[in-house]
Amino acid sequence: MKVYFDQYLRNALYHKDGYYYDESSIKEKGDFITSPQISDLFGFFISSYISLHSSKFFNNKPFSIVEIGCNDGLLASQILNHLKNSNLDLYENINYIIIEQNTHLKKNILLNLSGHEKKIEITNKLKKSKKIKKNAFFLCNEFFDSLPFHRCIFKNGSFFETAVKVDTKKNFIPIEVEIRTEVLDLIKNIGLEANENFFFEFPSKEYFDFFDDLKEASENFLFLIFDYGEKSQTLNIGKNPNGSARCFYKNQISTNFYENFQKQDITFSVNFQLLKKSFESIKAKELFFETQSRFLLTNGFVEIMEAYKPSNLLELQKIKKLISPSSMGEAFKVMLLVR
Numbered sequence: 001m002k003v004y005f006d007q008y009l010r011n012a013l014y015h016k017d018g019y020y021y022d023e024s025s026i027k028e029k030g031d032f033i034t035s036p037q038i039s040d041l042f043g044f045f046i047s048s049y050i051s052l053h054s055s056k057f058f059n060n061k062p063f064s065i066v067e068i069g070c071n072d073g074l075l076a077s078q079i080l081n082h083l084k085n086s087n088l089d090l091y092e093n094i095n096y097i098i099i100e101q102n103t104h105l106k107k108n109i110l111l112n113l114s115g116h117e118k119k120i121e122i123t124n125k126l127k128k129s130k131k132i133k134k135n136a137f138f139l140c141n142e143f144f145d146s147l148p149f150h151r152c153i154f155k156n157g158s159f160f161e162t163a164v165k166v167d168t169k170k171n172f173i174p175i176e177v178e179i180r181t182e183v184l185d186l187i188k189n190i191g192l193e194a195n196e197n198f199f200f201e202f203p204s205k206e207y208f209d210f211f212d213d214l215k216e217a218s219e220n221f222l223f224l225i226f227d228y229g230e231k232s233q234t235l236n237i238g239k240n241p242n243g244s245a246r247c248f249y250k251n252q253i254s255t256n257f258y259e260n261f262q263k264q265d266i267t268f269s270v271n272f273q274l275l276k277k278s279f280e281s282i283k284a285k286e287l288f289f290e291t292q293s294r295f296l297l298t299n300g301f302v303e304i305m306e307a308y309k310p311s312n313l314l315e316l317q318k319i320k321k322l323i324s325p326s327s328m329g330e331a332f333k334v335m336l337l338v339r
């Protein structure tokens with residue numbers, strides 16, 4: 001029996017026993033660390049950015065903040081706490097919609113957002129929200145990199161995809177098979193070339209479903225994305241012929257997708273060029289794309305740091321990771337889109 005790589009990933013990550021479907025948050029699992037876990041200042045910064053830019057864009061009309069893939073609601077709590085303290089008028093005029101597929105995390109989210117209960121709606125699918133307003137500020141951190149994907153390769157002028165077989169000893173064995181027509185059609189539709197003999201990751205059903213839902217969501221939106229990756233004119237991204245997919249387990253990085261089944265994160269670098277094209281297909285356009293470091297530094301991150309005075313050197317060193325080129329500053333990118 002074989003399953004295609006995206007099906008394998010769906011089982012590994014989103015099955016009822018999957019990595020992203022149990023009662024522990026990513027913080028509790030401790031396999032990798034995300035920006036809101038590094039410092040509250042990350043969320044405070046986003047809150048200030050929303051304060052500064054959205055009223056003008058939405059003509060002072062009420063709007064929703066919609067966070068996709070919030071996990072335990074840590075970033076939401078940072079944003080709402082800061083907004084309440086720094087811009088009460090705006091806080092009173094917005095609602096905060098949380099879209100998190102892992103329904104087990106609802107109690108963690110409610111705990112993190114205690115005091116904000118009246119402001120929030122929690123749901124596991126964008127299309128299920130009943131409270132998103134006509135105007136919305138969408139945001140996500142490390143959402144797109146967590147979706148299942150097809151693992152493909154372009155060889156001798158043809159596309160192939162990885163499938164996974166189980167041998168008699170119940171080991172997972174990867175094999176290369178002819179690509180399914182429906183995947184090939186999606187690849188062709190995106191219109192990006194592939195380099196010969198390079199593996200690449202191509203988003204699967206969940207990604208396209210998300211765009212179908214977003215298309216029908218708010219009439220006007222800003223969409224702020226934080227994720228690791230690059231804008232690549234080819235489907236393959238980066239210099240590694242094996243592709244960008246990788247696993248995180250207990251803070252160790254590996255490319256063995258077939259060990260620690262359902263116990264490790266499996267992720268990939270986001271191709272922002274592909275992302276941009278997907279947004280264009282729902283009539284949204286890119287406003288800017290830059291490194292996280294540049295985005296934070298040119299939009300007042302230092303002022304926020306000064307205002308909150310990190311309590312000690314250790315705290316300061318942690319915060320620096322968000323902007324340091326050797327840490328998250330360059331690997332992480334920020335894209336803002338508008339519709």
Ligand SMILES: C[S@@+](CC[C@H](N)C(=O)[O-])C[C@H]1O[C@@H](n2cnc3c(N)ncnc32)[C@H](O)[C@@H]1O
Binds near residue numbers: 075143
């Ligand atoms: C890598 S984690 C990032 C969590 C958080 N944003 C942070 O920065 O700490 C990705 C999150 O997206 C959620 N997720 C994945 N697919 C989703 C989907 N289709 N809809 C909503 N949430 C999803 C996962 O359950 C997980 O909580």
